[in-house]
Amino acid sequence: MSLRNTNIDKLQQENFDVLVIGGGINGASCAAALAGKGAKVAVIDRADFASETSQASSNLVWGGIKYLEGLEFSLVRKLCLSRNKLCRSFPSSVREIRFFTAHNRNTRHPRFFLYLGTWLYWLIGNGFTKKPSIFSKKFVEKKHTVINTQNCSGAIEYSDAYLMDNDSRFVFNFISSAMRQGAICANYVEAEGSSQEENGWSTVVKDLQGGRSFRIRSKLIVNACGPHVDFYNQNSGQKTKHQHIFSKGVHIIVDQITPAQKVLTFFANDGRMFFVVPMGDKSCIGTTDTKVAEPKTHVTQEDRDFILQNINALLCLEKPLTHNDIISERCGVRPLVVEKREADQAADWLKLSRKHIIEVGDNFISIFGGKLTDCLNVGNEVVRFAEQCGVNLSHSARRWYGESSKQCRDTFFYQAQVLKIPGKHAKRWWRFYDIDAFELLANIRRDCHLQELLIPEIGYYRCEAEFMRKREIVTKLSDFLRRRTNLAMIMNEETLRNHLGIKEVTKLLFPKTFEQQWQEYFSVTANDNLRASK
Ligand SMILES: Cc1cc2nc3c(=O)[nH]c(=O)nc-3n(C[C@H](O)[C@H](O)[C@H](O)COP(=O)(O)OP(=O)(O)OC[C@H]3O[C@@H](n4cnc5c(N)ncnc54)[C@H](O)[C@@H]3O)c2cc1C
Incomplete structure (x- = not known):
């Protein structure tokens, strides 16, 4: 039986301390924190883990330098400290990177002023x-x-950090960590509403793969539905002081613009910061910031034109970028938190705070807003609230985040070297699987065929497919291509479709349903492309 099916049985049969609804960064970090501290945790997501906003970020772990302009010093301080903690705790996957900021003479602030900033x-x-x-x-x-210096007065450079792999992989690693601590997690399980019973909460959920509905019982609910937090609260009769409003953000991915391993930073024509972020041998460019009424959204021609016009004006490329250069796109809504009474007022949209707020009702926690960078704070705060709500945390002093020790990592690299796994591949294994990467080595020792390199572009081996099938709850092909790896970001649809290694991995991941998965993925992406181009 697959891990997902086993977990679905457990979700029905067992009683939990906490049910976390939503497996984006907020839900995943809460689950890892609560499970790490000894609570009995369940996590469900109605799609895949990190399949909404948390797969559409700029992949930056940053203190939010731009919020200094709004004088949000305490938010910047909090985010900077969080960034530092993430860099220290995940030294392999969260890395310092330089932000090279070209200064345009027409920009609001003089260069020296920005330098002081x-x-x-x-x-x-x-x-x-x-x-x-x-x-x-x-x-x-x-x-x-590569930078257009026509109106440029010079540049400044400062540091922040970024995620070496994609954001959704970072999120999934919190889900993995929660599972290692005993959390029961399942994707494609939708929560339809929670109601209070004598002994706690009863949540009606639907397994969107199997079609069955059942109840999950827990003492505490954490509503981590991201942009859908308000909808879920309505469905569960929760009244809150805060609510979300939404801002759409789009990035495009193109072939590498510059080999410099730096984030190129500019000011777009609407005055906002605009980035070219390295993504392996590709570049990720964005983002837009458009107010939208609904959390479900998609990329429009206008979004693409905005990004292309800006980047072509800011760079000095041999040939301007066109729609044909776009390999893939990322699109998500930022759930921005406001007080309900302020929601209708025309606040300065771009200056709205990116802070998070946690509201606690009757054993019901709602998480509003936030950033990936803030995830450790969110996890720690939810642990505190859970304790106040009477959840028994048997390991309350235990540290719940961070990769395994340097000694452990060095041992892994040594063992990988003995098996002649190239260093850069071993490093990625460590970033992806942490301590579980030892299992990959053990499997290769057992069967040397598992050392076959199937997807050279990312250094993906046969043994990983076996591991992912058993341990990473890969339910649909898009889970693998878009979130467990970033293949769907760095290859266009045609390349993916014709890639023999990817086909082979799909067969290994879905031995019984390969044809169906393959068809479904490529017909859905084709439809998405059609809709987006309208
Ligand atoms: C364009 C853009 C760029 C950004 N860049 C950065 C950046 O560089 N650095 C940074 O720190 N932050 C960045 N952010 C912010 C950050 O990405 C978000 O704050 C964060 O991802 C929000 O995570 P979340 O867990 O709250 O929501 P989500 O990731 O949206 O997760 C919510 C989950 O809940 C699930 N769900 C919803 N309803 C239900 C239900 N009824 N039952 C079960 N599951 C449900 C959804 O399927 C989803 O997976 C960016 C955001 C955007 C949009």
Whole structure:
């Protein structure tokens, strides 16, 4: 029986301390925190884990330098400290990166003022990163020939951090960590509403794969539905002081624009910061920030045009980027938290805070807003609230986050080297699977055929497919292509479809339903493309 089916049986049969609804970054980090501290946790997501906003971010772990403009010093401080903690705790996957910011003469602030801002930012972040620098226009012309220097007065450079792999993989690693601590997790299980019974909460859920409905019983509910938090609260009779409003953000992925392992930062024509973020041998460009009424949204021609026009004006490419250069797209809504009484007022949209708020009702916790960068704070706060709600945390002093020790990592690299696994592949295994990566080595020792490299572009081996099938609740092909790996970001549909290694992995992941999965994935993406182009 698959792990998902086993877990669905357990969800029906057992009583839980906490049911976490939603497996984006907020739900996943809460689940890892609560399970790590000893609570009995269940996690469900109505689609795949991290299949909404948490798969559409800029992959940045940052203190939010731009919020200094809105004088949100305490938010910036909190995010900077969170960034530092993530860098220290996940040294293999959260890495410091330089942000090279070309300064345009027409920008709101003079270059030196921005430079002072980066120093303030550096100080607020406890001087954790490399110090900021300032550069002349000549330097930009010489070292970053890709940047259009027509209106450029020079540049400044400061540090933040980014996720080496995609955001959804980072989220899934919290789900994995929760499962290692005994949490019962299932994707494609929708919560339809929760009601209070004598001994706690009863939540009606539907297994969207099998079609069955059943109830999950828990003492506490964590509503981590991201942009859908308000809808779920309505369905469960919860009244809150806060609510969400939505901002759509789009990125496009193109072939690598510059080999510099830096984030190129600009000010777009609407005054907002605009990034070119490295994504392996590709570049991720964005983002837009458009107010939308609904959490479900998609990329429009207008979004693409906005990004292409801006990037073509800011860069000096041999050939301007066109729609044909777009390999893939990322689109999500930022759930921004506001007080209900302020929701209708025309606040300065771009200045709305990106903080998170946690509201606690009668053993019912709702998480509003937030950022990926904030995930450890969210996890810790929810643990505190859960304790106040009477959840028994048998390991309350235990640290719940972070990759395994350096000693463990070095042992893994040594053993991988003995098996002649190239260093860069071993590093990715460690980032993806942490301590479970030892299992991959053990499997290769048992059967050397498992060492076959199936997807060279990301260094993906046969043994990983076997591991993912058993342990990573890969229910649909898109879970694998888009979220457990970033293949669907770095390859266009045609390349994916014609890739023999990907076909082979799909057969290994879905031995009985290969044809159906293959058909479904490519017919759905084809439909998505058709709809988006309208
Ligand atoms: C364009 C963009 C760029 C961003 N860039 C960054 C960045 O660089 N750095 C950063 O720190 N932050 C960034 N953010 C913010 C960050 O991505 C979000 O704050 C975060 O991903 C929100 O996570 P979440 O868990 O609240 O929501 P989600 O990731 O949306 O998760 C909610 C989950 O709940 C599930 N769900 C909903 N309803 C139900 C139900 N009834 N039953 C079961 N499951 C349900 C959904 O399927 C979904 O998986 C960015 C956001 C956007 C949009």
